[in-house]
Amino acid sequence: MAEMGLVDINxxxxxxxxxxxxxxxxxxxxxxRGVDIIVMDADLAGSSGTGEFRKCFPxxxxxxxxxxxxxxxxxxxxxxxxxxxxxxxxxxxxxGKAWDIIRSTICYGSLNVNICGADAGLSSGAAGGSRxxxxxxxxxxxxxxxxVIVPVDAVExxxxxxxxxxxxxxVYVRFAAARVPIVTTDLTPFTVxxxxxxxxxxxxxxLACGVMVYEALKAARQLEDEGLGVRVVNCHTIKPxxxxxxxxxxxxxxxLVTAEEGSTIGGLGGAVAEALAQxxxxxPIRIVGIEDRFGESGKHEQLLQYxxxxxxDIASAVREVMARKRGRQSETGSMARG
Amino acid sequence: MSPxxxxxxxxxxxxxxxxxxxxxxxxxGHVGGSLSAADILTALYWGGxxxxxxxxxxxxxxxxxxxxxxxxxxxxxxxxxxxxFDVKELMTFRKHKSMLQGFPDMQRTPGIDASVGxxxxxxxxxxxIAMAAKRDEKTFRVYCLMxxxxxxxGQVWEAAMTAAHHGLDNxxxxxxxxxxxxxxxxEDIVALSPLVDKWRTFNWHVIEVDGHNxxxxxAACSEAGTVKGRPTLVHARTVKGxxxxxxxxxxxxxxxxxxxxxxxxxxxxxx
Ligand SMILES: Cc1ncc(C[n+]2csc(CCOP(=O)(O)OP(=O)(O)O)c2C)c(N)n1
Numbered sequence: 071m072a073e074m075g076l077v078d079i080n081x082x083x084x085x086x087x088x089x090x091x092x093x094x095x096x097x098x099x100x101x102x103r104g105v106d107i108i109v110m111d112a113d114l115a116g117s118s119g120t121g122e123f124r125k126c127f128p129x130x131x132x133x134x135x136x137x138x139x140x141x142x143x144x145x146x147x148x149x150x151x152x153x154x155x156x157x158x159x160x161x162x163x164x165x166g167k168a169w170d171i172i173r174s175t176i177c178y179g180s181l182n183v184n185i186c187g188a189d190a191g192l193s194s195g196a197a198g199g200s201r202x203x204x205x206x207x208x209x210x211x212x213x214x215x216x217x218v219i220v221p222v223d224a225v226e227x228x229x230x231x232x233x234x235x236x237x238x239x240x241v242y243v244r245f246a247a248a249r250v251p252i253v254t255t256d257l258t259p260f261t262v263x264x265x266x267x268x269x270x271x272x273x274x275x276x277l278a279c280g281v282m283v284y285e286a287l288k289a290a291r292q293l294e295d296e297g298l299g300v301r302v303v304n305c306h307t308i309k310p311x312x313x314x315x316x317x318x319x320x321x322x323x324x325x326l327v328t329a330e331e332g333s334t335i336g337g338l339g340g341a342v343a344e345a346l347a348q349x350x351x352x353x354p355i356r357i358v359g360i361e362d363r364f365g366e367s368g369k370h371e372q373l374l375q376y377x378x379x380x381x382x383d384i385a386s387a388v389r390e391v392m393a394r395k396r397g398r399q400s401e402t403g404s405m406a407r408g
Numbered sequence: 409m410s411p412x413x414x415x416x417x418x419x420x421x422x423x424x425x426x427x428x429x430x431x432x433x434x435x436x437g438h439v440g441g442s443l444s445a446a447d448i449l450t451a452l453y454w455g456g457x458x459x460x461x462x463x464x465x466x467x468x469x470x471x472x473x474x475x476x477x478x479x480x481x482x483x484x485x486x487x488x489x490x491x492x493f494d495v496k497e498l499m500t501f502r503k504h505k506s507m508l509q510g511f512p513d514m515q516r517t518p519g520i521d522a523s524v525g526x527x528x529x530x531x532x533x534x535x536x537i538a539m540a541a542k543r544d545e546k547t548f549r550v551y552c553l554m555x556x557x558x559x560x561x562g563q564v565w566e567a568a569m570t571a572a573h574h575g576l577d578n579x580x581x582x583x584x585x586x587x588x589x590x591x592x593x594x595e596d597i598v599a600l601s602p603l604v605d606k607w608r609t610f611n612w613h614v615i616e617v618d619g620h621n622x623x624x625x626x627a628a629c630s631e632a633g634t635v636k637g638r639p640t641l642v643h644a645r646t647v648k649g650x651x652x653x654x655x656x657x658x659x660x661x662x663x664x665x666x667x668x669x670x671x672x673x674x675x676x677x678x679x
Contacts, residue, residue, distance in 0.1 A: 135570075139528075146536055147533040148537070149536070174524070175522070179522065
């Protein structure tokens, strides 16, 4: 897949960086290019990735204090006057604290407000369950007109930031505070709403987002040693979901695993299951994520292991859906014979 | 040519009559809070604000945010009577495919500057518009109409701090102080008094008016325009259900269907 310009994760030392940093570089580049952006933060510029932006463009930075609800409403007002707004705070505050205001003013008015959940997923590590946002993708995805993006790494985070500025309606983008592997390069294509196939294969497909794309690529590599050809798709845009790629994966490989660093309820897995249940023939799916519970304190890598979000977990999920696929094939085979 | 005080009073009465007819026709809607705001809206749209109904998107118009969004019938009536759209549209209020949704929707109704729904959110939006105006060196002013019960929402006070902190002297918020909310009196449920003092300690310039005296409201809007470095709160003492004696100060008329019989009685009071 040379045309994807991916980092060869099997042969080179994989570098890591917090996706928050890519967000910050995107913001700075937007301002340098003269886009009329205003970056808002609720007293978290130090950690959320807007600190450097604040230094470079103090006039374009607005710290609203610990007033997340007011931040969303003020953003709506600024957007009504044509400003391109980027709001940053912890993922669960960004998506949860002011959900009604995001819904009733920003989304209802289809306003160009980009809501950026920093430190999302398990990436705030040591802070534990109250801070870790595992539900943000699900609650943002239900809002009419909301685009939801989970970038794979810091390089894609910058591209997603630049792209969000051009989307006229509301966007939720999720970033990580923890260092995560860099798997893409400036050459890797990125288009909102278009999932990208990072590895071909016909036996099963892993649809992943965020840091789980890296784990998915490693899992596919492990499974290759067992003789299985596993397709890996970066589903960075959870909404609108790329139905064409998801359907093709279902039809061509017949077994799907989704992988995300968030709740198994209503996130990428939910979106894929909803889509497939209503379109092509039902396909065995296994949703890898965190199952209806809060996070807890620990190092990010530790937590990924603890919650079953590693390449090994994905690989066993692939074996499981493949077994279901085979079971179904022999069932339909015997039905045909009988 | 600006309307005379008598003409203004007549316009407010027409708006009240429209409100009743709309709610009779739709079978639901917020009567009490609409009647209480009718004079304030008349003052704003007939002199208080710089607007042009022929150009609802005119860049330099004053902006209006109906934070007490449930008073939408009164706002729609004011917009229709001011010429933003055909008065006949009022009869479609709350009906399927109407341009007049239950709560203001800027994507459907000419003259609506911001979509609003839940109480407590409008002042933040107002501040955002006002900040953008300052950044763009625009001189238009931004008005916001709030309910008093609405001031129970914490976001109102977040926004109050933001407006004062940023010296948004282009913001003029009007509080429809009718002492009533949905279930009863604000002072019985969770007391807001002393409300004027609250706004003053939040560093707002406060003007107290009789919210049914259009002259006083207009004078307050002018005064607010001269204040530098601080936002203005017009504390408008009002009566919920104003103009229809059997609805006045009756919380049960916050949101209630109007029957034919009571409609006739109400219209008589407003004739
Ligand atoms: C967040 C939220 N809380 C409550 C309601 C229901 N509600 C709408 S208006 C209202 C009472 C508001 O009272 P006030 O602001 O004093 O309005 P007024 O008396 O002027 O009509 C209530 C409880 C709602 N729609 N949304």
